[in-house]
Amino acid sequence: MARRHGYSVRELKSGRWQVLLRDPETGRYFGAGSYADPKQAEVEGQRAAAEQAGGTWLDPRRGEVSLSDYMAGWLAARKATGQHGDRYASEAARMARLHVLPTxxxxxxxxxxxxxxxxxxxxxxARRVAAAGTPGLVPAKSYRLLSAVLNTAAHDELIRANPCTIPGAGVERSDERPLVEPDRIGDMVEALPERWQAMALTAAWCGLRFGELVGLQRRHVDLLHGTLSVERPVAEVEGRLVAKAPKSRAGRRKVTAPGPLVPVLEAHLARFGEPGPDGYVFVGPLGGMPRRSNWSTMWRKASAEAGLDGVTLHDLRHASGTMWAQLGATAREIQHRLGHGSPAAAHRYQHAAERRDRELADRLGALMDATSIAQPSRKKPQPGAGTGG
Incomplete structure (x- = not known):
């Protein structure tokens, strides 16, 4: 084993080459990683020795904690400090347990x-593609979670840098959702039981999320001024329905309902809503709040009956955002109405509106092509023909 200034490299029985660094406090040498290539080991040893001399060295022994242990503490801290809401904390723990920690x-x-x-x-x-034919959103969400954990580890100086360096791996690439035309919204609503029709209409024309709809109480509905206050959405966490403040300030908002929706809500409250200011607006026949699983079963049956297979309640929210954009709303106005924390999602609705405008223009062009009046006359002018005189 040849010793250099501050480090040495030795060959192990496995055939790999180990870097040994000198601890500046004790003077003893300790293992600091092994490499298949002796040249790479030399480079790493030189780099570490230079960092020690320059005062920027990071002791690799600080990172000798398992990802499982570190991630458990990280998730617990995020939940305890409110950085993760109950629903996301439960989702993140599940992603870690199923997709990150086993490997x-x-x-x-x-x-x-x-x-x-x-x-x-x-x-x-590869596993997701083999199981479903498409990666879906799981790889991107799992990668983003892991990257956030390791970014904190880098800030804690447990590792030199975040090793999650795959370009675009954390970007969710959802399939293009169907755009529900305004005239089809009525078909979807009519296929639902009468008790739930106002809920679907509110999603379509006010753009509220499922949890925001479920969390609406009578005191949040101002029939006089035609507004809905989103204050305490409901989330399902580990089988329990929990009502709490929105996860972002943008989520807490007041939404103005279109005029024709107000009498619909008034009639719904009279027939189906719970009594009292804290009574919930949308409840089942026995007074229970709807859960996503029960709602989805009923919704799939109704959407099939309406000829809108695959359309979800959230697609009605998307329809609301797109219609808002088509009417000329700015990105900030769309952002406020839908409760987005950033304008990025609002820009997507504007782009969808632009695509829809292009589709309509193309249809109009086809109509023009089919009519003789669309084409200017190509007859040659007769000799002596003029415009006046």
Whole structure:
């Protein structure tokens, strides 16, 4: 084993080459990683020794904690400090348990290098494609969660840098959702039981989310001024329905209902709403709040009956945002109405409106082509013909 200034490199029985660094406090040497290529080991040793001399060295032993242990503490801290709401905390814990920790959990943080992360991600994508024919959203969400955890580890100086470096891996690429035309909204609503028709109409014309609709109480509905106040959406967390403040300030908002929707809500409250200011607006026949699972079963049956297979309640919210954009609303106005924390989603609705405008223009062009009046006359002018005189 040849010793250099501040480090040494030795060959292990496995054939790999180990870097040994000198601890500046004790003077003893300790293992700081092994490499298949002796030249790479030399480079890493030189880099570490130079960082020690320059005061920027990060002791790799700080990262000798398993991802499983570190991630458990990270998730608990985010939930305790309110950085993760109940619903996302439950979802993040589930993603970690099912998609991240089975492969990477036993690994030490210091062992999580870009090739390890890439192998895990590629295998996750391959499994999802084999199971469903498409990656779906799981790989992107799982990668984004892991990247956030390791970004904190880098800030805590447990690792040198975040090893999640795959371009675009955390970007969700959802399939294009169907755009529900305004005249089809009525078909969808009529296929629903009467008790739930006002809820679907409110999603379509006010753009509220499922949890926001379920959380509406009588005191949130101002029939005189035609407004709905979104204050305490309901989320399902580990089987329990929990009402709490929106996860962002943008989510807490007042939405103006279109005039024709107000009498619909008034009639609904008279027949189906719970009594009292804290009574819930949308409840089942026995007074229970709707759950996503029960709602989805009923909705799928109604959408099939209406000839709108695959359309979801959330698609009605998308329809609301798109119609708002088509009417000329600015990105900020769409952002406020739909309760988005950033204008990025609002821009998507504007782009959807532009695509719809292009489709309508193309249809108009086809109509023009089919009519003789669309084409200017190509007859040659007769000799001596003029415009006046």
């Amino acid at each position: 990477l959990g036993p690994r030490l943080l210091v062992e999580l290098r870009p090739p390890v992360i890439r192998a895990w991600y590629d295998a996750l994508v």
